Amino acid sequence: MGKAEEIINQLKNLDATVTRLGHIAALLEWDQETYMPEGAVEERASQSALMVGLHHEKIVDARWENLFSELGYDGSANPEGFDDVGTAFLRESYKRWKKQTRVPRNLVENLARETSLAQAAWAGARKADKFSAFAPNLESIIGLEKEYAAAIADNSDADAYDTLLDEYEPGASAGEISTVFDGLAEGLRILMDKIRSGNAPETGFLEKPYDITRQDAFGQRIQNFMGYDIHRGRLDLSAHPFTTTLGPDDVRVTTRYDEKLVLSGLFSNIHEAGHGLYEQGIGQNLRNTLLADGTSLGIHESQSRFWENTVGRSMAFWDRWFDDFKNLFPENLANVDVRSFYRAVNSVQPSLIRVEADEVTYSFHIIIRFRLEQALISGDLKVADLPGAWNDAYRDLLGITSLNDADGCLQDVHWSVGLFGYFPTYALGNLYAAQFTRAMEKDLGPIPALLGSDRADAILNWLRENIHVHGRVYSPGDLCRRVTGESLDSVYFLDYLNGKYAGVYGF
Ligand code: ZN
DSSP states (O other): OOHHHHHHHHHHHHHHHHHHHHHHHHHHHHHHHHTOOGGGHHHHHHHHHHHHHHHHHHHSOHHHHHHHHHHTOOSSSOOTTOOHHHHHHHHHHHHHHHHHHHSOHHHHHHHHHHHHHHHHHHHHHHHHTOGGGTHHHHHHHHHHHHHHHHHHOSSTTSOHHHHHHHTTSTTOOHHHHHHHHHHHHHHHHHHHHHHHHSOOOOOGGGGSOOOHHHHHHHHHHHHHHHTOOGGGEEEEEOSSOOEEEEETTEEEEEEOOOTTOHHHHHHHHHHHHHHHHHHHTSOGGGTTSTTSSOSOHHHHHHHHHIIIIIITTSHHHHHHHHHHHHHHOHHHHTTOOHHHHHHHHTOOOOOSOGGGOOTTTHHHHHHHHHHHHHHHHHTSSOGGGHHHHHHHHHHHHHSOOOOSSTTTTTSOSGGGGTOOSOTHHHHHHHHHHHHHHHHHHHHHOOGGGGSSSSOOHHHHHHHHHHTGGGTTSSOHHHHHHHHHSSOOOTHHHHHHHHHHHHHHHTO
16 A cells, blocks of 8 residues: 555545544434424533534544645645545545634634524514614624634635635635626516516415325325435424435435425425435445535535426426325315416515525525625625615515515524525525536436436436535536536526426416
8 A cells, every 4th residue: 555545544534533423413413303302402402512522623633734744735736646536535624624723712612602692682583573682693793704704714815705605615706606696686587577477376275274194195205206215314304394414324304394385395305305315326435524415505405406496396297296196185176287286386476585485586585695694794784784785675676675674684594603605505506406407408308208207217317427426526616517518607597497487477
């Protein structure tokens, strides 16, 4: 064995420990969100904090520094003699080690304390519909986020927002995203004018009660159709649906059901299984390494949204599944035909609340948050002026006026837990999904033709080979260029929406 190879093996052993500790911490969190008795909450917080501490210790272990220097690797150039996986392993492990060692301990502690206080303040302020009760906490979190960005940045003149964004969408910059989002906003504005002049679908039958046991049975059939492997996964219930990886052969999803919100439950099932498929499809060669993960939140979201929207809200999907669905709920759907159902599933309605938004208006909610959080970080927007700026943006982009803070700038938990730079990844997911779909159709032909059978194997295999198997080997930008031959462009998403909604709304 050569010396370099020996060093790499030692680095991989260190990384396997970090990865396994991460999985164990995730198991504690999964349990807390699903089955843990309420009374255990305090002790569980201590257990989780202990695991997070151990995990961090292993990431900043002095052996990393020694091994990197023995290898002569300083993260600045691609090392010679390594394939794509080896290069990515060094790049990502070095980046993680460097970042974590740069954050002073008191900053970590301040962030943990302030975000915990801020979450409580946010929940109270939201309940009381009073932004001013949360404003001081937000102010302090923004200050700490800027400190954090300055601590981890490679150079002192790096833009703070870009540095924060890189945590979720590596390599992306606010400038590039702004350009993409400006084009998207303009295209969506034109589409919304057409939709407003079109024929709105009838949706009354979706508002009737749908038995939860039957909702669950149907949701599981669809997850099986998608190819989600229940022998290496689980489906459970939680207040907020999520996907978590507890090991290379243990990728779990959760959902929630509400009798009066049948689509919300079904599309949560599909969305989370889409995330789960990405994790289940990661290459065996990456097992228990830090590369065995989605390459960014935007790419992860492209997988969940592809299945949820491009597949689950398509005419071809319902041509295949509507009869089964109708047989489960004859009391609600006896007089409904598949075309009316498909149109109802794709009803568009500008609304105040992001998580309830449809496929067309959703991106507006993100564009608004992206612009506002950039301004908060740069200081161009004062915290006290946030509610006003929020309402102005909703009036301009969605044509609606937020009547209160609770349904306005207090609706999302993200900023209270210090997630700045996270929101844009939701909209990037839609854009990546549309661009990947175009590439898939070049290889496989039109997607509707692939949805007629009992399993969507052809689609899943394509996603596996082109995206899932690579984990984090390629950055999101590089992956997009490898798969589609181009950088991210909003034109594909706008084309997709225009084609689809011309049919739904008859314009
Ligand atoms: Zn998601």
